[in-house]
Amino acid sequence: MTADTEQPLAPVSPLVRYAGRFAAVTRASGGAVRLAELPLLAQLSVRLDAKGPAAEAVRFALGLALPVEPDTVAFSDELAALWLGPDEWLVVGRPGSAAGLEERLRAAVAGEHAAVTDVSGQRTTVLVGGARARDLLAHGCPLDLHPRAFGPGRCAQTTLARAGVLLAGRDEHRPGYWLLTRSSFAGYVADWLLDAATEYVADATSIT
Amino acid sequence: MLLIPCPWCGPRDEAEFTYGGQAHVPYPRDPAALTDEEWARYLFFRDNPKGPHAERWCHTISCRRWFNVVRDTATNEVLAAYRIGEAGPVIS
Structure with a gap:
């Protein structure tokens, strides 16, 4: 070796x-x-009920509301949240930030019916x-x-x-x-x- | 080529969708009570109208939602599109 x-x-x-x-x-x-x-780029799949408490929690964690209008993107300085479906978004961030983002989002939606998955690859x-x-x-x-x-x-x-x-x-x-x-x-x-x-x-x- | 109005994403090319057959075919309340013929009718027998036909489509390439479309089988005109659970339009 x-x-x-x-x-x-x-x-x-x-x-x-x-x-x-x-x-x-x-x-x-x-x-x-x-x-x-x-x-x-860091990419996270976020799935949750747009009307539920998890959506609020994500908004607080990211400082960015997940867009509810179909086929729209919400931007902040560091992130973009892309609408993929009524209960599905892609959060895109800078290279290397995926692990930290995933941790933040998972902590935010803990206990709620939601899924956060690192799909950067x-x-x-x-x-x-x-x-x-x-x-x-x-x-x-x-x-x-x-x-x-x-x-x-x-x-x-x-x-x-x-x-x-x-x-x-x-x-x-x-x-x-x-x-x-x-x-x-x-x-x-x-x-x-x-x-x-x-x-x-x-x-x-x-x-x- | 059809232009199908997805209730979420708006009008999109037919190639983005998957066809799902006739809509509003209820699952039998008590499947075990059905005779073989009744079960076969539920599984295999579908309307074949010349005219408006309610059918299911899935926006596979995009939002991945199933929804219903009323399409005229003679002209391919899409008369309505509505979400699962919503009442369909009355089409005379």
Whole structure:
């Protein structure tokens, strides 16, 4: 046994090998399409009765009310809470904060009928920004992504090129989308995004 | 392609949903008391109308809720969508 096998395994994000190609598209499109992985974000699945005491407890613990309107996101400085269903949310935080968040949330809902699960490894996040971000996603997404229908603070679980994704509009100051995709689909979704982006790149050979 | 109005998420592409057959088929009050024929009728016999048909759909890819849809089987027009437990619309 060598020494390095005894080291604890460092987490590796699913799209770590795509960083160079994402950066190349961003450069070659002159920023019209910005692609970047936001690796290893803390993600917690929270399931509880939105009308019950557990929802109040979570609001106090996070300083953030879980959104009850379907397909909306609530933001605080550190966190985002995405509506996934009438009794299900995804709380997203900075990398490395999952264990602490899980502990805080579990303590808050202790004794209530609720579930808090660290699902950070389930999905990875791709930032899709730039002036043509909406056109890029529209190539494979059946949703109406016009800001009138899907602006900042909206989220939706839908399909992108037939892969299930969770899409969220960023806030007003930074237009674009967060695209959360299952780790096992991440390579496929990344390849699809890179292929769809060739249209917005002056010299497509520069990104392959 | 149908555009199905999920009672939670709003209108979404049919590909996001799973079909669940005819709605409002009550589970027998006392299944053990049924004859084989009555049990078979409960399990396998469904309406097959040409026109409005109440059926169950699940928004599998998104909120994962089951709900009911009234769809015209002749035109594929979706006439109503309502949550489980809510009363269905009166459609003449």
